[in-house]
Amino acid sequence: MSGIDWLILLLTLGFIVGYGVWKTRAVTTAHEYIKGDEKTPWWAIGLSVMATQASAITFLSTPGQAYFSGMGFVQFYFGLPLAIVIICLIFIPLYKKLKVYTAYEYLESRFDKKTRVLTAVLFLIQRGLATGITIYAPSIVLSVVLGWPLVWLNICVGVLVIIYTVSGGTKAVTVTQKQQMAVIFAGMFAAFFIIYTSLPNDMNLYKAFCLAKANDKINLINTSFDLKNRYTIWTGLIGGTFLMLSYFGTDQSQVQRYLSSKSIRESQLGLLFNALLKVPMQFFILFVGVMVFVFYQFNTAPLSFNPQAEKAVMDSSQAAAYVTLKNEKESLELAKQKIYKSYHNYDDNEGLADQLQALNFKLQKNKEASITLIDMVAPEVESNDKDYVFIHFILHHLPKGLIGLLLAVILSAAMSSTASELNALATTTVVDLYQPNVSQPKKGTQLMNLTKLTTLIWGIIAIAVACIAPLFDNLIQLVNIIGSIFYGNILGIFLIAFFFKKITSNAVFIGALLTQFIVMGVYFSDILPFLWLNLLGCVLVILLAAILSNFKKK
Template identity: 25%
Template sequence: MNAFTPLDFGVLLVYLTGVTAWGAWLGRGQTGGQDYFLGNRELPWIAVMLSIVATETSTLTFLSIPGVSYLGTLGFLQLTFGYLAGRVVVSMFLLPAYYRGELSTAYALLEERFGQGARRFASAVFMVTRLLADSVRLFASAIPLALVTGWDYPVSIAVIGAVTLVYTYFGGIKAVVWVDAVQMGLYLLGAVVAIAALQVLTPDGWTGILSSAGEAGKLDVLDWSLDFSLAYTVWAGVLGGAVFTMASHGTDQLLVQRLLTCRDVEASKKALVGSGVVVMGQFLLFLVVGLGLWVYYEGRAFDTTDEIFARFIVEELRPGISGLIVAGVFAAAMSSLSSSINSLASASAYDFWAPWAGAEDDEARTLRAGKVFTLVWATLLVGGAILFIQLSEGNTAVEVALAIASVVYGGLLGTFILAIRSQRADQRSAIVGMIAGISVVAAIWWFARASVAWPWFVPIGTAVTMAVGWALGRGSTAGPGSTLPESDRTHTSPSP
């Protein structure tokens, strides 16, 4: 049994120092908010594609997905079918709408259609959701890091937060996207190294692993059950996963911001749909790791599923290799956090501060404000993560926060669909519909989550929002914000 050695700490230190310096260097030459938050729409689609995948891959994904196949089957892959389908729908309907207006945030589209009130309400929902959910995600990331490094939770949180803040503050969206792309490669390398190690550490290598897994039924992918309480079925995966992705990649500033950094709508479509294919491969890779761990540990029980891969990394791998894979764990945590900080700062600057300060046409002031908001949101996220250390006895608070995205996404998606497909809905009905959709799903989560699996939350919330918004609408073709301020449009024409 190995421990985390000085060599491992050295590998980790070199990685953290290098990524921080490189990310800060990428921010040189910034002159305005469009540079800082959209990279002047000059980022290549391949880098954006990798950044999208890195953003939606947290430390929990890195460590938890192997635990899913360790305890069960490959059925989790059914969700990726819906994830890809949802991306295709977003690329067909929402991305063209964003690029026609050359918008600075996702919620500027709602101002064009309904008015400033709808934009600010949706943006505020996004901010509260991200603050709560990503604070807990940061806290949850500290758990395996504390396990593998021996650091206390506050130290793990502070290290992740400090390193991420430096390159996000100085580098802006360019640093976030390019560092994400590199970090994604690092944690995928970690999975490949683990697979290679399991070939050596198990008696019959991968031939024996796959044979044993097949005999135990762990290679099964498709489940045609109509039980709505099951999360991993074909129906929940394709329908629930598709609608969830339409919301997350079509209405959440966290991911929409990356799509707006591409040169044109066609490049953005490539980045979005391509990310769906990459996600399939990524999840398959980590699920395969879980099968190998199941054979290696002979199905032994662990306290939590997150512990399985983490213990293997620290206890079974050679010095230096453990440090490399733990750097991958850090990479997953930093990718999620940097994206959250930058998108929150972007929404704060464009959806609230610029109109209030009369700085719609002042890019230099927007840049300065954006950096201030970057500091503020980083502090709030780290503080929230540390606060959850005290609230984590019993899992109620953590479970509530991690469920928030599924609870609110339906309301957001329904409002966006009303904006682009309904002439009947107006600002009042859209906001009331969003509140109704979020409230209904929150009630289901609170009272009936044992009967309704989480992939169905977003479809239900979307349907309720659209129904209420349409029923209460009095007809509107454009809101008072249909002529957007200059700060909500980019100052460069998309490249051909």
């Protein structure tokens, strides 16, 4: 990285942290620290909700997901608008009417203390794990850039977030997320522009789209009923709706964002604002990944986007075999380029796709062989390079200055989501676990200081999780898998509270425990794709609680 890149990166991050601390220096009450004094306008809520969900994983993993698998991942978000409408009509009015600090407070008034505590604990487990991943993701970026050990980078990123989150609580999270979203939008649009202008002179946007389609990258809709397919329109509309209902309706990291609003209407407008922008934003980020794929159809791409993996295998006894695979890949790519030259506009997608099919199949086998080779000689190095695609493009093909801006985008996203999560974890721990179970609950400044201390503790835990977190198939999938294992159960508990007034508290408590064990068993047995776990958990806890409640009455 050049000096100008370092300057842009450090100034951007320094401004965000400094602004967050300075803007919230006057926070003196627990109410203001936890709920932002309920003065946040709707547009700030919308940006805060979006920034909380759009972690660094979104900007690292999503382009890589599109590069290798196309845009089918966008179907994951198809259930979001429907879920937001339901939350606006049912969840928000109830939360604001009860004047709760957390979503789980309501469960004690409807059921009992143990059900409230169980639900809060389920949230703390899944969100604590996910927060560690959101710290780990940007550490990968800096590891590639600086060559520093991941452990130290996890600590640096985590400490950076802890500083202003501990300082100003919910208010600090909200005021900094506006700047972070501005950096994110500016950086991604700049990246798209640079990619487009770097394509061959005769390549317009329509031709790029047709070329990507011929390579099966514009696979927006999959109507298959095959449960082995992770991303179909059905998993998005059904499983995705239940996941989004639970995430935006019961996850404290999101609930706390709109509980800081002036009124019910402000909360509703903020969430609807997010619903209108989120799917287009994800579509755009995926399309950036597709454009990176188009770029590498005319420029040399590495066999592995992870430089550590490539270095490990080139330093081993299998270097010659790896070079052979690289040469084979280059020959296949040259063959593809000859096919591209035979088409003037790429309008004949079917004819072009037919010619590319055999070559793409060989390229896939070539990729699999390289992964096998890396795993054989260096099993400790990550051979799956989806999360390295976008950062490789940034470092090797963007002009000076823009590299620093894009790294600031990724780190800003990490800071925004991690800050929201630490804020929510601390609030839930204090409000739902500590306060109801002590003889003399904290009040005023004591409560605020306790929440600050708990935020610090959760920050340390998140850093520890980040330090032991291995790369999964894809980071963005890992976060959603963790959520899907717990979210359906949590959502089911809330739906029982809202709509099934005759089901007893003990039945819900036992049903929730049984459901959690069953869902985890189904996931580890690989019976269902992870998105369907949201529906399974929700339906299962309702059925078990209803059966147990009816059995007790008889």
